[in-house]
Amino acid sequence: MPFYLPLKAAHFHNAFRPVEEPLHAKMEKPKFSLSALKSTRGALHMLQIVMCAVTFAVSYVWGHPLHTYWIYCMLVWGLCPIISLVITIVEMFLIHKLILGFFMDWDDFTTGMAMMASLCTFSCTVMFANFYICRKCIWGWMVTILSVVCCALYCAETFRDKCDATRSATYVAALPGFIKILEAFVACIILISLIGYVGKPALLWCIVAYAIPLPLTLLTIIVNILTKLKNCLPFSIDRFTMIFLVISILLYISAAILWPTYSFKGNPRPKDCPGNSCVWSIQFVVTIMTYINLGLYVADLVLTCLGICGFKRSQ
Template identity: 30%
Template sequence: MSTRSASPSGDAGFNVCCFLRLPQLCSTCVAFSLVADMRTPRGAIGNWAMSFWCICFAMTFVVAIVECCRHPSHLPFFWYNISVTYACYAALLCLSASIIYSITYVQFLPYGPNRDRAIAASAFSCIASVLYVIEVAGMRAWYELKEIFFYVHTMRALLKVLETFVAGVIFAFLSSPSLYLHQPALEWCVAVYSICFILAAVVLLLNLAEWEYRLPVPFPLFQLVLTLLSVLLYVSALVLWPLYQFSEELGGQPQRTSDGGCRDELTYDMCTWDQRRAVAVLTAVNLLVYVADLGDWARQVSVGTEDQPRDS
Protein backbone atom coordinates (compact mmCIF):
# COMPACT_ATOMS: atom_id res chain seq x y z
CA MET A 1 0.00 0.00 0.00
CA SER A 2 1.29 3.40 -0.89
CA THR A 3 2.37 5.63 2.00
CA ARG A 4 2.27 8.87 0.03
CA SER A 5 0.96 11.92 1.83
CA ALA A 6 -0.59 15.13 0.66
CA SER A 7 1.59 18.03 -0.33
CA PRO A 8 1.23 21.57 1.13
CA SER A 9 -0.91 22.54 -1.80
CA GLY A 10 -2.89 19.38 -1.09
CA ASP A 11 -3.59 20.65 2.45
CA ALA A 12 -4.97 23.85 0.94
CA GLY A 13 -7.18 21.81 -1.38
CA PHE A 14 -8.26 19.68 1.56
CA ASN A 15 -9.26 22.77 3.54
CA VAL A 16 -11.23 24.24 0.63
CA CYS A 17 -13.07 20.94 0.16
CA CYS A 18 -13.91 20.97 3.86
CA PHE A 19 -15.62 24.34 3.35
CA LEU A 20 -17.81 22.69 0.68
CA ARG A 21 -19.16 20.17 3.18
CA LEU A 22 -21.53 22.60 4.90
CA PRO A 23 -23.30 23.79 1.70
CA GLN A 24 -23.40 20.16 0.48
CA LEU A 25 -25.05 19.09 3.73
CA CYS A 26 -27.46 22.03 3.69
CA SER A 27 -28.56 21.58 0.08
CA THR A 28 -29.21 17.82 0.38
CA CYS A 29 -30.93 18.29 3.76
CA VAL A 30 -33.21 21.02 2.41
CA ALA A 31 -34.05 18.91 -0.66
CA PHE A 32 -35.32 15.88 1.23
CA SER A 33 -36.89 18.02 3.98
CA LEU A 34 -39.01 19.92 1.46
CA VAL A 35 -40.28 16.70 -0.10
CA ALA A 36 -40.87 15.07 3.29
CA ASP A 37 -42.97 18.10 4.33
CA MET A 38 -45.32 17.82 1.36
CA ARG A 39 -48.85 16.83 2.27
CA THR A 40 -49.42 14.74 -0.85
CA PRO A 41 -48.42 11.12 -1.45
CA ARG A 42 -44.87 10.93 -2.77
CA GLY A 43 -45.13 7.55 -4.48
CA ALA A 44 -42.16 5.56 -5.69
CA ILE A 45 -40.58 8.51 -7.52
CA GLY A 46 -40.65 10.81 -4.50
CA ASN A 47 -39.34 8.09 -2.18
CA TRP A 48 -36.62 7.22 -4.67
CA ALA A 49 -35.45 10.84 -4.92
CA MET A 50 -35.60 11.28 -1.15
CA SER A 51 -33.49 8.16 -0.62
CA PHE A 52 -30.81 9.58 -2.94
CA TRP A 53 -30.71 12.88 -1.06
CA CYS A 54 -30.66 11.11 2.31
CA ILE A 55 -27.77 8.89 1.21
CA CYS A 56 -25.78 11.89 -0.01
CA PHE A 57 -26.47 13.78 3.22
CA ALA A 58 -25.49 10.83 5.44
CA MET A 59 -22.31 9.99 3.53
CA THR A 60 -21.24 13.64 3.34
CA PHE A 61 -21.79 13.91 7.09
CA VAL A 62 -19.57 10.86 7.70
CA VAL A 63 -16.84 12.24 5.41
CA ALA A 64 -17.02 15.61 7.16
CA ILE A 65 -16.68 14.00 10.60
CA VAL A 66 -13.63 12.00 9.52
CA GLU A 67 -11.98 15.04 7.97
CA CYS A 68 -12.68 17.19 11.02
CA CYS A 69 -11.24 14.62 13.42
CA ARG A 70 -8.06 13.92 11.47
CA HIS A 71 -5.47 16.24 9.97
CA PRO A 72 -4.99 15.64 6.22
CA SER A 73 -1.39 14.55 6.77
CA HIS A 74 -2.65 11.75 9.06
CA LEU A 75 -5.14 10.35 6.57
CA PRO A 76 -4.00 7.42 4.39
CA PHE A 77 -3.50 8.27 0.76
CA PHE A 78 -6.32 6.04 -0.49
CA TRP A 79 -8.77 8.17 1.55
CA TYR A 80 -8.49 10.92 -1.08
CA ASN A 81 -9.34 8.45 -3.85
CA ILE A 82 -12.33 7.21 -1.87
CA SER A 83 -13.63 10.70 -1.00
CA VAL A 84 -13.35 11.92 -4.59
CA THR A 85 -15.03 8.74 -5.85
CA TYR A 86 -17.88 9.35 -3.45
CA ALA A 87 -18.17 12.96 -4.69
CA CYS A 88 -18.49 11.63 -8.27
CA TYR A 89 -21.32 9.31 -7.25
CA ALA A 90 -23.03 12.03 -5.18
CA ALA A 91 -22.96 14.44 -8.12
CA LEU A 92 -24.55 11.81 -10.37
CA LEU A 93 -27.13 10.86 -7.73
CA CYS A 94 -28.26 14.43 -7.12
CA LEU A 95 -28.33 15.28 -10.82
CA SER A 96 -30.34 12.18 -11.75
CA ALA A 97 -32.74 12.75 -8.85
CA SER A 98 -33.30 16.35 -10.01
CA ILE A 99 -34.01 15.33 -13.59
CA ILE A 100 -36.19 12.27 -12.99
CA TYR A 101 -38.14 13.85 -10.12
CA SER A 102 -38.87 16.94 -12.23
CA ILE A 103 -39.85 15.05 -15.38
CA THR A 104 -41.97 12.31 -13.83
CA TYR A 105 -43.48 14.09 -10.83
CA VAL A 106 -43.10 17.85 -10.50
CA GLN A 107 -44.55 18.79 -13.88
CA PHE A 108 -47.81 16.97 -13.09
CA LEU A 109 -48.39 18.66 -9.72
CA PRO A 110 -51.13 21.30 -9.62
CA TYR A 111 -50.05 24.86 -8.92
CA GLY A 112 -49.78 25.54 -5.23
CA PRO A 113 -47.50 25.19 -2.19
CA ASN A 114 -46.71 21.52 -2.88
CA ARG A 115 -45.55 22.28 -6.40
CA ASP A 116 -43.41 25.14 -5.10
CA ARG A 117 -41.79 22.81 -2.54
CA ALA A 118 -41.12 20.20 -5.20
CA ILE A 119 -39.53 22.76 -7.53
CA ALA A 120 -37.40 24.11 -4.69
CA ALA A 121 -36.29 20.56 -3.80
CA SER A 122 -35.20 19.97 -7.40
CA ALA A 123 -33.33 23.28 -7.40
CA PHE A 124 -31.45 22.45 -4.19
CA SER A 125 -30.64 19.02 -5.62
CA CYS A 126 -29.10 20.70 -8.68
CA ILE A 127 -27.10 22.99 -6.38
CA ALA A 128 -25.83 19.94 -4.49
CA SER A 129 -24.71 18.24 -7.71
CA VAL A 130 -22.81 21.40 -8.73
CA LEU A 131 -21.10 21.51 -5.32
CA TYR A 132 -19.99 17.90 -5.66
CA VAL A 133 -18.67 18.57 -9.17
CA ILE A 134 -16.72 21.56 -7.80
CA GLU A 135 -15.18 19.23 -5.21
CA VAL A 136 -14.08 16.71 -7.84
CA ALA A 137 -12.66 19.41 -10.11
CA GLY A 138 -11.12 21.22 -7.16
CA MET A 139 -9.27 18.15 -5.90
CA ARG A 140 -7.76 17.73 -9.34
CA ALA A 141 -6.65 21.36 -9.51
CA TRP A 142 -5.51 21.80 -5.91
CA TYR A 143 -3.37 18.68 -5.58
CA GLU A 144 -0.14 18.48 -7.48
CA LEU A 145 -1.11 15.69 -9.82
CA LYS A 146 2.37 15.63 -11.35
CA GLU A 147 3.59 14.22 -8.04
CA ILE A 148 0.46 12.64 -6.56
CA PHE A 149 -1.50 10.29 -8.80
CA PHE A 150 -5.27 10.11 -8.40
CA TYR A 151 -6.83 7.04 -9.98
CA VAL A 152 -10.26 8.67 -9.87
CA HIS A 153 -9.12 11.43 -12.21
CA THR A 154 -8.30 8.97 -15.01
CA MET A 155 -10.74 8.26 -17.81
CA ARG A 156 -10.89 4.56 -16.94
CA ALA A 157 -11.96 5.36 -13.36
CA LEU A 158 -14.70 7.72 -14.54
CA LEU A 159 -15.93 5.02 -16.90
CA LYS A 160 -16.10 2.54 -14.01
CA VAL A 161 -18.03 5.06 -11.94
CA LEU A 162 -20.48 5.53 -14.82
CA GLU A 163 -20.83 1.77 -15.38
CA THR A 164 -21.72 1.08 -11.75
CA PHE A 165 -23.93 4.16 -11.44
CA VAL A 166 -26.00 3.39 -14.56
CA ALA A 167 -26.37 -0.20 -13.36
CA GLY A 168 -27.61 1.13 -10.01
CA VAL A 169 -30.24 3.26 -11.75
CA ILE A 170 -31.30 0.21 -13.78
CA PHE A 171 -31.81 -1.69 -10.53
CA ALA A 172 -34.00 1.16 -9.27
CA PHE A 173 -36.26 0.81 -12.31
CA LEU A 174 -36.31 -2.97 -11.81
CA SER A 175 -37.71 -2.63 -8.30
CA SER A 176 -40.90 -4.39 -9.42
CA PRO A 177 -40.21 -8.14 -10.00
CA SER A 178 -43.27 -8.34 -12.26
CA LEU A 179 -41.19 -6.68 -14.99
CA TYR A 180 -39.05 -9.76 -15.54
CA LEU A 181 -40.10 -12.79 -13.47
CA HIS A 182 -42.50 -14.09 -16.11
CA GLN A 183 -39.78 -14.65 -18.76
CA PRO A 184 -36.46 -16.56 -18.43
CA ALA A 185 -34.93 -14.25 -21.06
CA LEU A 186 -35.76 -11.19 -18.94
CA GLU A 187 -34.42 -12.90 -15.83
CA TRP A 188 -31.20 -13.42 -17.78
CA CYS A 189 -31.07 -9.67 -18.46
CA VAL A 190 -31.35 -8.94 -14.74
CA ALA A 191 -28.55 -11.45 -14.11
CA VAL A 192 -26.44 -9.63 -16.72
CA TYR A 193 -26.92 -6.29 -14.97
CA SER A 194 -25.98 -7.87 -11.62
CA ILE A 195 -22.90 -9.71 -12.88
CA CYS A 196 -21.52 -6.71 -14.75
CA PHE A 197 -22.16 -4.43 -11.78
CA ILE A 198 -20.22 -6.76 -9.47
CA LEU A 199 -17.30 -7.05 -11.91
CA ALA A 200 -17.05 -3.28 -12.37
CA ALA A 201 -17.32 -2.68 -8.61
CA VAL A 202 -14.55 -5.21 -7.89
CA VAL A 203 -12.22 -3.53 -10.39
CA LEU A 204 -13.01 -0.10 -8.96
CA LEU A 205 -12.30 -1.28 -5.41
CA LEU A 206 -9.05 -2.96 -6.47
CA ASN A 207 -7.83 0.31 -7.94
CA LEU A 208 -9.00 2.46 -5.04
CA ALA A 209 -7.18 0.18 -2.57
CA GLU A 210 -4.14 0.01 -4.91
CA TRP A 211 -4.28 -3.80 -4.99
CA GLU A 212 -4.48 -4.19 -8.77
CA TYR A 213 -0.85 -5.31 -9.08
CA ARG A 214 -1.27 -8.11 -6.55
CA LEU A 215 -3.18 -10.19 -9.09
CA PRO A 216 -1.41 -13.26 -10.58
CA VAL A 217 -2.05 -11.94 -14.12
CA PRO A 218 -1.23 -8.53 -15.66
CA PHE A 219 -3.96 -6.13 -14.65
CA PRO A 220 -4.53 -4.65 -18.16
CA LEU A 221 -5.15 -8.14 -19.54
CA PHE A 222 -7.39 -8.98 -16.57
CA GLN A 223 -9.39 -5.80 -17.11
CA LEU A 224 -9.58 -6.36 -20.88
CA VAL A 225 -11.08 -9.85 -20.41
CA LEU A 226 -13.62 -8.65 -17.83
CA THR A 227 -14.67 -5.69 -19.97
CA LEU A 228 -15.01 -7.86 -23.09
CA LEU A 229 -17.18 -10.28 -21.09
CA SER A 230 -19.33 -7.38 -19.87
CA VAL A 231 -19.75 -6.03 -23.42
CA LEU A 232 -20.91 -9.44 -24.69
CA LEU A 233 -23.33 -9.80 -21.78
CA TYR A 234 -24.76 -6.31 -22.34
CA VAL A 235 -25.19 -7.00 -26.06
CA SER A 236 -27.35 -10.00 -25.17
CA ALA A 237 -29.38 -7.86 -22.75
CA LEU A 238 -29.78 -5.09 -25.33
CA VAL A 239 -31.28 -7.63 -27.74
CA LEU A 240 -33.41 -9.64 -25.33
CA TRP A 241 -34.87 -6.88 -23.12
CA PRO A 242 -36.59 -4.82 -25.89
CA LEU A 243 -37.51 -7.99 -27.78
CA TYR A 244 -39.43 -9.56 -24.90
CA GLN A 245 -40.77 -6.29 -23.47
CA PHE A 246 -42.02 -4.60 -26.65
CA SER A 247 -42.70 -7.43 -29.11
CA GLU A 248 -46.37 -8.36 -29.15
CA GLU A 249 -45.56 -11.83 -30.50
CA LEU A 250 -43.50 -12.54 -27.37
CA GLY A 251 -46.04 -11.14 -24.93
CA GLY A 252 -44.72 -7.56 -24.81
CA GLN A 253 -46.48 -4.23 -25.19
CA PRO A 254 -45.27 -2.32 -28.27
CA GLN A 255 -47.25 0.86 -27.53
CA ARG A 256 -47.40 2.97 -24.38
CA THR A 257 -51.16 3.27 -24.74
CA SER A 258 -51.48 -0.50 -24.31
CA ASP A 259 -50.45 -0.08 -20.65
CA GLY A 260 -53.55 1.04 -18.76
CA GLY A 261 -51.43 2.47 -15.95
CA CYS A 262 -49.75 5.04 -18.21
CA ARG A 263 -51.58 8.36 -18.17
CA ASP A 264 -50.33 11.89 -18.74
CA GLU A 265 -51.20 12.97 -15.23
CA LEU A 266 -49.85 12.65 -11.70
CA THR A 267 -50.09 8.99 -10.61
CA TYR A 268 -47.33 9.07 -7.95
CA ASP A 269 -45.65 6.09 -9.62
CA MET A 270 -43.91 5.57 -12.95
CA CYS A 271 -45.99 3.24 -15.08
CA THR A 272 -44.68 -0.18 -16.06
CA TRP A 273 -44.18 0.65 -19.75
CA ASP A 274 -42.06 3.69 -18.91
CA GLN A 275 -39.94 1.57 -16.57
CA ARG A 276 -39.36 -0.95 -19.36
CA ARG A 277 -38.38 1.81 -21.76
CA ALA A 278 -36.04 3.39 -19.19
CA VAL A 279 -34.25 0.07 -18.66
CA ALA A 280 -33.88 -0.40 -22.43
CA VAL A 281 -32.39 3.08 -22.87
CA LEU A 282 -30.04 2.70 -19.90
CA THR A 283 -28.91 -0.69 -21.20
CA ALA A 284 -27.87 0.94 -24.48
CA VAL A 285 -26.14 3.79 -22.59
CA ASN A 286 -24.17 1.42 -20.40
CA LEU A 287 -23.21 -0.71 -23.38
CA LEU A 288 -21.66 2.38 -25.00
CA VAL A 289 -19.74 3.09 -21.79
CA TYR A 290 -18.44 -0.48 -21.70
CA VAL A 291 -17.41 -0.29 -25.36
CA ALA A 292 -15.44 2.89 -24.64
CA ASP A 293 -13.85 1.15 -21.65
CA LEU A 294 -13.01 -1.88 -23.80
CA GLY A 295 -11.37 0.31 -26.43
CA ASP A 296 -9.20 2.01 -23.81
CA TRP A 297 -7.99 -1.28 -22.32
CA ALA A 298 -7.45 -2.83 -25.78
CA ARG A 299 -5.17 0.10 -26.56
CA GLN A 300 -3.30 -0.41 -23.29
CA VAL A 301 -2.74 -4.10 -23.94
CA SER A 302 -1.74 -3.54 -27.58
CA VAL A 303 1.03 -1.09 -26.68
CA GLY A 304 1.97 -3.06 -23.58
CA THR A 305 2.05 -0.01 -21.30
CA GLU A 306 -0.16 1.61 -18.72
CA ASP A 307 -0.82 5.24 -17.96
CA GLN A 308 1.52 6.36 -15.21
CA PRO A 309 1.57 9.56 -13.17
CA ARG A 310 3.00 12.32 -15.27
CA ASP A 311 6.52 13.47 -14.53
CA SER A 312 6.89 16.85 -12.94
Protein backbone atom coordinates in the same frame (compact mmCIF):
# COMPACT_ATOMS: atom_id res chain seq x y z
CA MET B 1 47.44 -11.92 27.42
CA PRO B 2 44.26 -10.38 26.07
CA PHE B 3 42.87 -11.72 22.82
CA TYR B 4 41.40 -9.28 20.28
CA LEU B 5 39.32 -10.20 17.27
CA PRO B 6 40.02 -8.16 14.16
CA LEU B 7 37.21 -5.76 13.28
CA LYS B 8 36.30 -5.28 9.67
CA ALA B 9 35.72 -1.80 8.40
CA ALA B 10 32.07 -2.59 7.67
CA HIS B 11 31.51 -3.73 11.25
CA PHE B 12 33.16 -0.58 12.59
CA HIS B 13 30.96 1.55 10.31
CA ASN B 14 27.73 -0.26 11.27
CA ALA B 15 28.48 0.14 14.97
CA PHE B 16 28.17 3.91 14.65
CA ARG B 17 25.27 3.97 12.16
CA PRO B 18 22.16 5.57 13.68
CA VAL B 19 19.28 3.18 14.26
CA GLU B 20 16.60 3.72 11.61
CA GLU B 21 13.17 4.58 12.96
CA PRO B 22 10.34 2.24 12.15
CA LEU B 23 7.79 3.31 9.56
CA HIS B 24 5.05 4.11 12.09
CA ALA B 25 7.44 6.39 13.98
CA LYS B 26 8.24 8.36 10.83
CA MET B 27 4.60 8.93 9.95
CA GLU B 28 2.99 12.08 11.20
CA LYS B 29 0.48 11.54 13.98
CA PRO B 30 -3.09 12.78 13.53
CA LYS B 31 -3.60 16.38 14.62
CA PHE B 32 -6.63 18.60 14.78
CA SER B 33 -6.71 21.39 12.20
CA LEU B 34 -9.46 23.86 11.39
CA SER B 35 -7.97 24.62 7.98
CA ALA B 36 -10.13 21.88 6.47
CA LEU B 37 -13.24 23.81 7.54
CA LYS B 38 -11.93 27.26 6.66
CA SER B 39 -11.00 26.30 3.10
CA THR B 40 -13.32 26.57 0.10
CA ARG B 41 -13.66 22.79 -0.03
CA GLY B 42 -14.58 22.72 3.65
CA ALA B 43 -17.26 25.34 3.12
CA LEU B 44 -18.63 23.39 0.15
CA HIS B 45 -18.73 20.23 2.24
CA MET B 46 -20.67 21.97 5.01
CA LEU B 47 -23.17 23.36 2.51
CA GLN B 48 -23.52 19.94 0.87
CA ILE B 49 -24.22 18.27 4.20
CA VAL B 50 -26.81 20.87 5.20
CA MET B 51 -28.61 20.99 1.83
CA CYS B 52 -28.74 17.20 1.41
CA ALA B 53 -30.08 16.84 4.95
CA VAL B 54 -32.74 19.48 4.28
CA THR B 55 -33.68 17.83 0.97
CA PHE B 56 -33.92 14.44 2.67
CA ALA B 57 -36.11 15.84 5.45
CA VAL B 58 -38.45 17.74 3.11
CA SER B 59 -38.86 14.69 0.86
CA TYR B 60 -39.55 12.49 3.89
CA VAL B 61 -42.17 14.87 5.31
CA TRP B 62 -43.77 15.32 1.89
CA GLY B 63 -44.84 11.70 1.72
CA HIS B 64 -43.79 8.08 1.33
CA PRO B 65 -44.54 6.96 -2.25
CA LEU B 66 -42.22 3.97 -1.76
CA HIS B 67 -41.52 3.93 -5.49
CA THR B 68 -38.08 2.66 -6.45
CA TYR B 69 -37.19 6.12 -7.77
CA TRP B 70 -38.16 7.81 -4.50
CA ILE B 71 -36.21 5.23 -2.46
CA TYR B 72 -33.17 5.75 -4.72
CA CYS B 73 -33.34 9.53 -4.23
CA MET B 74 -33.62 9.15 -0.46
CA LEU B 75 -30.54 6.88 -0.43
CA VAL B 76 -28.58 9.42 -2.46
CA TRP B 77 -29.56 12.35 -0.24
CA GLY B 78 -28.69 10.25 2.81
CA LEU B 79 -25.36 8.77 1.69
CA CYS B 80 -23.81 11.76 -0.12
CA PRO B 81 -23.71 14.02 2.98
CA ILE B 82 -22.31 11.13 5.04
CA ILE B 83 -19.44 10.78 2.56
CA SER B 84 -18.85 14.55 2.68
CA LEU B 85 -18.88 14.45 6.49
CA VAL B 86 -16.40 11.56 6.65
CA ILE B 87 -14.04 13.31 4.22
CA THR B 88 -14.25 16.52 6.26
CA ILE B 89 -13.50 14.72 9.54
CA VAL B 90 -10.57 12.85 7.99
CA GLU B 91 -9.07 16.08 6.65
CA MET B 92 -9.82 17.97 9.87
CA PHE B 93 -7.76 15.50 11.91
CA LEU B 94 -5.16 15.07 9.13
CA ILE B 95 -5.90 11.34 9.06
CA HIS B 96 -5.51 11.39 5.28
CA LYS B 97 -1.75 11.76 5.75
CA LEU B 98 -1.76 8.30 7.34
CA ILE B 99 -4.08 6.90 4.67
CA LEU B 100 -1.68 7.98 1.93
CA GLY B 101 0.97 5.63 3.31
CA PHE B 102 -1.27 2.59 3.26
CA PHE B 103 -4.24 2.71 0.98
CA MET B 104 -5.03 5.32 -1.61
CA ASP B 105 -4.40 8.56 -3.41
CA TRP B 106 -6.56 10.82 -1.24
CA ASP B 107 -6.93 13.63 -3.79
CA ASP B 108 -8.02 11.16 -6.45
CA PHE B 109 -10.50 9.51 -4.06
CA THR B 110 -12.15 12.75 -2.88
CA THR B 111 -12.45 14.15 -6.41
CA GLY B 112 -13.94 10.85 -7.57
CA MET B 113 -16.50 10.95 -4.75
CA ALA B 114 -17.48 14.50 -5.73
CA MET B 115 -17.93 13.40 -9.34
CA MET B 116 -20.05 10.43 -8.27
CA ALA B 117 -22.20 12.61 -5.99
CA SER B 118 -22.70 15.08 -8.84
CA LEU B 119 -24.02 12.29 -11.06
CA CYS B 120 -26.30 10.87 -8.39
CA THR B 121 -27.81 14.19 -7.28
CA PHE B 122 -28.33 15.18 -10.92
CA SER B 123 -30.23 11.93 -11.55
CA CYS B 124 -32.37 12.60 -8.45
CA THR B 125 -33.21 16.06 -9.78
CA VAL B 126 -34.30 14.63 -13.13
CA MET B 127 -36.35 11.86 -11.48
CA PHE B 128 -38.18 14.17 -9.11
CA ALA B 129 -38.85 16.70 -11.86
CA ASN B 130 -40.28 13.95 -14.08
CA PHE B 131 -42.24 11.85 -11.60
CA TYR B 132 -43.28 14.09 -8.73
CA ILE B 133 -43.81 17.60 -10.13
CA CYS B 134 -47.25 18.90 -11.09
CA ARG B 135 -48.93 22.30 -11.07
CA LYS B 136 -50.29 21.88 -7.55
CA CYS B 137 -47.45 19.73 -6.15
CA ILE B 138 -45.74 22.35 -3.96
CA TRP B 139 -43.67 19.77 -2.07
CA GLY B 140 -42.50 18.24 -5.34
CA TRP B 141 -41.31 21.64 -6.56
CA MET B 142 -39.56 22.32 -3.26
CA VAL B 143 -37.69 19.00 -3.28
CA THR B 144 -36.67 19.45 -6.93
CA ILE B 145 -35.31 22.94 -6.29
CA LEU B 146 -33.40 21.73 -3.22
CA SER B 147 -32.00 18.84 -5.26
CA VAL B 148 -30.82 21.29 -7.92
CA VAL B 149 -28.90 23.20 -5.23
CA CYS B 150 -27.32 19.94 -3.94
CA CYS B 151 -26.25 19.00 -7.45
CA ALA B 152 -24.81 22.49 -8.05
CA LEU B 153 -22.72 22.27 -4.85
CA TYR B 154 -21.21 18.90 -5.80
CA CYS B 155 -20.59 20.09 -9.36
CA ALA B 156 -18.83 23.17 -7.96
CA GLU B 157 -16.53 20.92 -5.89
CA THR B 158 -15.83 18.72 -8.89
CA PHE B 159 -15.05 21.71 -11.11
CA ARG B 160 -12.79 23.22 -8.44
CA ASP B 161 -10.87 19.96 -7.94
CA LYS B 162 -10.40 19.33 -11.65
CA CYS B 163 -9.11 22.89 -12.16
CA ASP B 164 -6.61 22.54 -9.32
CA ALA B 165 -3.31 21.51 -10.91
CA THR B 166 -1.86 20.44 -7.55
CA ARG B 167 -4.44 17.66 -7.09
CA SER B 168 -3.64 14.26 -8.56
CA ALA B 169 -6.00 12.12 -10.63
CA THR B 170 -4.70 8.57 -10.76
CA TYR B 171 -7.78 6.36 -11.11
CA VAL B 172 -11.24 7.34 -9.87
CA ALA B 173 -10.92 10.96 -10.99
CA ALA B 174 -9.26 9.89 -14.27
CA LEU B 175 -10.84 8.31 -17.33
CA PRO B 176 -10.39 4.57 -16.49
CA GLY B 177 -11.92 4.88 -13.02
CA PHE B 178 -14.63 7.35 -14.02
CA ILE B 179 -15.85 4.96 -16.72
CA LYS B 180 -16.23 2.34 -13.98
CA ILE B 181 -18.27 4.81 -11.92
CA LEU B 182 -20.48 5.53 -14.94
CA GLU B 183 -21.00 1.78 -15.49
CA ALA B 184 -22.13 1.31 -11.89
CA PHE B 185 -24.31 4.43 -12.03
CA VAL B 186 -26.10 3.40 -15.24
CA ALA B 187 -26.58 -0.14 -13.89
CA CYS B 188 -28.28 1.30 -10.79
CA ILE B 189 -30.61 3.40 -12.95
CA ILE B 190 -31.49 0.28 -14.97
CA LEU B 191 -32.18 -1.84 -11.89
CA ILE B 192 -34.50 0.72 -10.27
CA SER B 193 -36.35 1.14 -13.59
CA LEU B 194 -37.11 -2.53 -14.27
CA ILE B 195 -40.82 -3.05 -14.82
CA GLY B 196 -43.13 -5.24 -16.87
CA TYR B 197 -41.02 -8.39 -16.68
CA VAL B 198 -43.42 -10.62 -14.73
CA GLY B 199 -44.21 -13.83 -16.61
CA LYS B 200 -41.55 -13.23 -19.27
CA PRO B 201 -38.52 -15.54 -18.86
CA ALA B 202 -36.48 -13.63 -21.45
CA LEU B 203 -36.84 -10.42 -19.46
CA LEU B 204 -35.98 -12.26 -16.23
CA TRP B 205 -32.70 -13.27 -17.90
CA CYS B 206 -32.11 -9.58 -18.68
CA ILE B 207 -32.38 -8.79 -14.96
CA VAL B 208 -29.66 -11.38 -14.30
CA ALA B 209 -27.55 -9.86 -17.07
CA TYR B 210 -27.91 -6.41 -15.49
CA ALA B 211 -27.25 -7.60 -11.94
CA ILE B 212 -24.09 -9.73 -12.39
CA PRO B 213 -21.66 -7.00 -13.62
CA LEU B 214 -22.61 -4.41 -10.97
CA PRO B 215 -20.95 -5.96 -7.87
CA LEU B 216 -17.88 -6.92 -9.92
CA THR B 217 -17.59 -3.33 -11.15
CA LEU B 218 -17.77 -2.02 -7.59
CA LEU B 219 -15.19 -4.60 -6.46
CA THR B 220 -12.81 -3.51 -9.23
CA ILE B 221 -13.16 0.13 -8.19
CA ILE B 222 -12.45 -0.69 -4.54
CA VAL B 223 -9.38 -2.81 -5.35
CA ASN B 224 -7.91 -0.08 -7.55
CA ILE B 225 -8.53 2.54 -4.87
CA LEU B 226 -6.82 0.43 -2.20
CA THR B 227 -3.42 0.44 -3.87
CA LYS B 228 -1.69 -1.68 -1.21
CA LEU B 229 -4.32 -4.37 -1.58
CA LYS B 230 -3.95 -4.22 -5.36
CA ASN B 231 -0.19 -4.75 -5.09
CA CYS B 232 -0.66 -7.75 -2.78
CA LEU B 233 -2.92 -9.64 -5.16
CA PRO B 234 -1.36 -12.80 -6.62
CA PHE B 235 -2.73 -11.95 -10.07
CA SER B 236 -2.93 -8.96 -12.36
CA ILE B 237 -6.06 -6.92 -11.66
CA ASP B 238 -6.01 -5.64 -15.27
CA ARG B 239 -6.17 -9.17 -16.68
CA PHE B 240 -8.99 -10.05 -14.27
CA THR B 241 -10.78 -6.85 -15.30
CA MET B 242 -10.44 -7.76 -18.98
CA ILE B 243 -12.05 -11.17 -18.43
CA PHE B 244 -14.83 -9.62 -16.38
CA LEU B 245 -15.43 -6.95 -19.06
CA VAL B 246 -15.71 -9.58 -21.80
CA ILE B 247 -18.35 -11.42 -19.74
CA SER B 248 -20.18 -8.15 -19.01
CA ILE B 249 -20.23 -7.21 -22.69
CA LEU B 250 -21.70 -10.61 -23.63
CA LEU B 251 -24.37 -10.26 -20.93
CA TYR B 252 -25.29 -6.75 -22.07
CA ILE B 253 -25.41 -7.81 -25.72
CA SER B 254 -27.96 -10.46 -24.80
CA ALA B 255 -29.96 -7.90 -22.80
CA ALA B 256 -29.73 -5.35 -25.63
CA ILE B 257 -31.38 -7.91 -27.92
CA LEU B 258 -33.89 -9.50 -25.56
CA TRP B 259 -35.16 -6.52 -23.56
CA PRO B 260 -36.48 -4.38 -26.46
CA THR B 261 -37.65 -7.44 -28.38
CA TYR B 262 -39.82 -8.86 -25.59
CA SER B 263 -40.80 -5.49 -24.08
CA PHE B 264 -42.12 -3.84 -27.24
CA LYS B 265 -43.22 -6.85 -29.31
CA GLY B 266 -46.96 -6.38 -29.74
CA ASN B 267 -46.75 -3.43 -27.34
CA PRO B 268 -46.75 -0.15 -29.29
CA ARG B 269 -46.45 3.15 -27.48
CA PRO B 270 -49.87 4.16 -26.07
CA LYS B 271 -51.37 7.41 -27.30
CA ASP B 272 -51.77 8.62 -23.72
CA CYS B 273 -48.38 7.85 -22.21
CA PRO B 274 -47.25 10.43 -19.63
CA GLY B 275 -43.60 10.11 -18.73
CA ASN B 276 -44.24 9.81 -15.02
CA SER B 277 -46.61 6.83 -15.08
CA CYS B 278 -46.30 5.03 -18.41
CA VAL B 279 -44.80 1.54 -18.26
CA TRP B 280 -43.81 1.75 -21.94
CA SER B 281 -41.75 4.90 -21.33
CA ILE B 282 -39.91 3.33 -18.39
CA GLN B 283 -39.16 0.23 -20.46
CA PHE B 284 -37.82 2.53 -23.17
CA VAL B 285 -35.52 4.19 -20.60
CA VAL B 286 -34.16 0.73 -19.66
CA THR B 287 -33.49 0.04 -23.35
CA ILE B 288 -31.55 3.29 -23.84
CA MET B 289 -29.55 2.75 -20.64
CA THR B 290 -28.72 -0.80 -21.76
CA TYR B 291 -27.12 0.49 -24.97
CA ILE B 292 -25.29 3.25 -23.07
CA ASN B 293 -23.79 0.77 -20.60
CA LEU B 294 -22.87 -1.61 -23.40
CA GLY B 295 -20.91 1.20 -25.02
CA LEU B 296 -19.22 2.04 -21.70
CA TYR B 297 -18.13 -1.57 -21.17
CA VAL B 298 -16.73 -1.74 -24.70
CA ALA B 299 -14.77 1.49 -24.15
CA ASP B 300 -13.55 0.15 -20.80
CA LEU B 301 -12.35 -3.06 -22.44
CA VAL B 302 -10.40 -1.09 -25.05
CA LEU B 303 -8.68 0.98 -22.32
CA THR B 304 -7.88 -2.14 -20.30
CA CYS B 305 -6.41 -3.92 -23.35
CA LEU B 306 -4.24 -0.88 -24.10
CA GLY B 307 -3.00 -0.95 -20.51
CA ILE B 308 -2.16 -4.66 -20.66
CA CYS B 309 -0.36 -4.24 -23.99
CA GLY B 310 1.88 -1.59 -22.47
CA PHE B 311 0.41 1.49 -24.10
CA LYS B 312 -0.07 4.64 -22.08
CA ARG B 313 -3.57 4.76 -20.66
CA SER B 314 -5.59 7.93 -20.99
CA GLN B 315 -5.80 9.95 -17.78
